[in-house]
Amino acid sequence: MTAYSIQSSKDSQRAASLSEWETAVIDLFLNAAMSVGLPKSLGQIYGLLFCRDEPLAMDEIMKLLSVSKGSASQGLRSLRHLGAVKSQFLPGQRKEHFVAEIRLRKLVSGFLKEQAEPHLEKGKARLSHLQELVDATEDLNSAERGRKKMNILAGWHRQVGKLLPLVKLIVGKTERSHKR
Amino acid sequence: MTAYSIQSSKDSQRAASLSEWETAVIDLFLNAAMSVGLPKSLGQIYGLLFCRDEPLAMDEIMKLLSVSKGSASQGLRSLRHLGAVKSQFLPGQRKEHFVAEIRLRKLVSGFLKEQAEPHLEKGKARLSHLQELVDATEDLNSAERGRKKMNILAGWHRQVGKLLPLVKLIVGKTERSHKR
DNA sequence: CAGTTTGTTCATTTTTTCTTGAACAGGCAT
DNA sequence: ATGCCTGTTCAAGAAAAAATGAACAAACTG
Numbered sequence: 119m120t121a122y123s124i125q126s127s128k129d130s131q132r133a134a135s136l137s138e139w140e141t142a143v144i145d146l147f148l149n150a151a152m153s154v155g156l157p158k159s160l161g162q163i164y165g166l167l168f169c170r171d172e173p174l175a176m177d178e179i180m181k182l183l184s185v186s187k188g189s190a191s192q193g194l195r196s197l198r199h200l201g202a203v204k205s206q207f208l209p210g211q212r213k214e215h216f217v218a219e220i221r222l223r224k225l226v227s228g229f230l231k232e233q234a235e236p237h238l239e240k241g242k243a244r245l246s247h248l249q250e251l252v253d254a255t256e257d258l259n260s261a262e263r264g265r266k267k268m269n270i271l272a273g274w275h276r277q278v279g280k281l282l283p284l285v286k287l288i289v290g291k292t293e294r295s296h297k298r
Numbered sequence: 299m300t301a302y303s304i305q306s307s308k309d310s311q312r313a314a315s316l317s318e319w320e321t322a323v324i325d326l327f328l329n330a331a332m333s334v335g336l337p338k339s340l341g342q343i344y345g346l347l348f349c350r351d352e353p354l355a356m357d358e359i360m361k362l363l364s365v366s367k368g369s370a371s372q373g374l375r376s377l378r379h380l381g382a383v384k385s386q387f388l389p390g391q392r393k394e395h396f397v398a399e400i401r402l403r404k405l406v407s408g409f410l411k412e413q414a415e416p417h418l419e420k421g422k423a424r425l426s427h428l429q430e431l432v433d434a435t436e437d438l439n440s441a442e443r444g445r446k447k448m449n450i451l452a453g454w455h456r457q458v459g460k461l462l463p464l465v466k467l468i469v470g471k472t473e474r475s476h477k478r
Numbered sequence: 479c480a481g482t483t484t485g486t487t488c489a490t491t492t493t494t495t496c497t498t499g500a501a502c503a504g505g506c507a508t
Numbered sequence: 509a510t511g512c513c514t515g516t517t518c519a520a521g522a523a524a525a526a527a528t529g530a531a532c533a534a535a536c537t538g
Contacts, residue, residue, distance in 0.1 A: 137435060137437070137440050137444075138431045138434070138435070139428060139431040139432045139435060139440075139444045140444075142424070142427065142428050142431050143428065143447065143451075146421075146424050146428070146451075149417075149420075150417070153335075153413075153417050154335070155333075155334075155335040157495080157496060157497090158496080158497095159496080159497075168447065169443070169447060171443060175514095176514080176515070177514085185497080185498090186497060186498045186499065187498085187499070187500095187515080187516090188497065188498055188499065188516085188517080188518085189496080189497055189498075190515095191515060191516055191517085192496095192497095192516085192517090195516085212505095212506080212513070212514075213513085213514065213515090214514080214515080220450055222453075222454050222457060233333075237329075237330070237333050240329075241326075244322070244326050247322065248319060248322050248323065248326070251318045251319040251322050252319045254318070255317060255318070255319060257317070260317050260319075260320075263349070263351060264317075264319045264320075267323065267348065267349060270400055271323075271326075273402075274402050277402060277469060281465065281468060281469060284468055285461065285465065288460075288461060288464055289457060289461060337525080337526060337527090338526080338527095339526080339527075355484095356484080356485070357484085365527075365528090366527060366528045366529060367485080367486090367528080367529070367530095368486085368487080368488085368527065368528055368529065369526080369527055369528075370485095371485060371486060371487085372486085372487090372526095372527095375486085392483070392484070392535090392536070393483085393484065393485090394484080394485080
């Protein structure tokens, strides 16, 4: 026996399908995700949760977006990792339910932390590796040129390292100044 | 008759192969390009030009990186479009020669202008389309929810729109303060 | 003008990335 | 325990993106 009788008709209608504007919002996030190099399904899932006020379970997400179990599971994992969704335990419900994080500051800082900072770290290692290679260069002209370029790269690295915290700060500040 | 005799032996040696550190730098830019969603070949080409002080012609780039004519041509076009390389006409040489733009500020603002701003523009259009869809929604609860979400999106849009110019400004400022 | 050199375009192929779904694992209830 | 409900993993398939190279165009050369 199915659990239909437990849901109010309004609820089941709510979850059953997407309204036009919701579809448009989901498409918007799909495009946004792609434009920052994230898989489409991440954008779709986030977009859906963004549209809804009530927490959704994975199987509802799968139905509404027509995505596979695998995509839903992995997508939600990534989103959680980015800090873009959080799971919320509903009393009496066994399934895990998800809601979207809608504070831009959180979204941005999560994205930067996961996507940008690792690259910066790796960059540091690369720079010192580079140092060794330049130092080991026989041709003196080439070595000199190498040193020059390395200095440029080191400068860039420093600047980008400074930029990231500033971005978080700015988004946070402007966000607050606009709230209500 | 080939034009070999015109080049000094030192020059032809210079162009003939990559030193170890150059290979490493090129690889660094390859990874950097991928991490911001640009094709690898863009990164490679930029990396090579970054390493060299002398302008390079397309056929030299092809040889040094072992990329096809098509990739080189398209890659250089994109890089020029991004403001990351400029072509330099050498007296007496028929081929077009390229040099890398190494001012971070230019690189960042070019990237933002080409990659971010178009999305922001499209976002504006999407938002007004969304407005129409929400207004046309029958279900009053859904419409109300839609309005709420739209306001959030509009706020984000405004904030990101403010952020971009600030980023350019900051990179410019810190860059100057570190020079020399 | 005919022949070269230089560079672009684009259909095809190759590579990479994303999605799918079946097998699996853990937990809850009976 | 046994069977069910949730969710994860991962090999295989599908889709998207990028690289290739041959055909083409344009501009110079003699």
